[in-house]
Amino acid sequence: MEFLDYILHIDKYLELILNDYQNWFYIILFLLIFIETGLVVMPFLPGDSLLFAAGMLAAAFPDQLNIYIVLVLLWIAAILGDTVNYTIGKTIGTRLVTMKIFGKRIIKDSAIEKTEDFFNKYGSKTIVIARFVPIVRTLAPFVAGVSKMHYGTFIKYNIVGGTIWAIGITLAGYFLGTIPVIKNNFEVVVLAIIVFSLIPIIVEFIKEKRK
Secondary structure, eight states: OHHHHHHHTHHHHHHHHHHHHTTHHHHHHHHHHHHHHHOTTOTTSOHHHHHHHHHHHHHHOTTTOOHHHHHHHHHHHHHHHHHHHHHHHHHHHHHHHTOEETTEESSOHHHHHHHHHHHHHHGGGHHHHGGGSTTHHHHHHHHHHHTTOOHHHHHHHHHHHHIIIIIHHHHHHHHHTTSHHHHTTHHHHHHHHHHHHTHHHHHHHHHHHHO
16 A cells, blocks of 8 residues: 555655755656666666656756756656666576566566566567566566567657657656646556556557457
């Protein structure tokens, strides 16, 4: 319940961090996005709502948070994170999949299978689509590395997906977050983001059915 509260009210938590750490806040934002996208064992961080909340804060506190710096840092973190994740998958992925801590697998078979299903359905486009799907977002570059996807293909889709995801959602928070009804009902926004994250999957599903 505490973790759910953190996700639904991440805007309040980020505001507290901004007030407490000031300029360090940029580094904290960078690390949060980098860790979620770069470390395959950390797929549960709320990346979408965090980006939106970061944009909201930049609009609310322009003297403390520069939107251009935020956009560049989050964009780099998103692309660099996926690149590191891909490298981990390519180098030690097969060993990491079977690794256990305290008798439990650190990467669940169900999560791997779900991500592999994405690749089977959407191919290389999974790297872009997965950006908007929690958990799969973190595992997609890892599975791409394990399956030895060509790096040139991966980095192309990585840059496209990272740009749309990091910059798009952050700017949405920046321009929409100042609207009172959105600012005062952030938990509804988070739920809407989750629904929105399903749209690419639905669109691709319809396309496949038509084919």
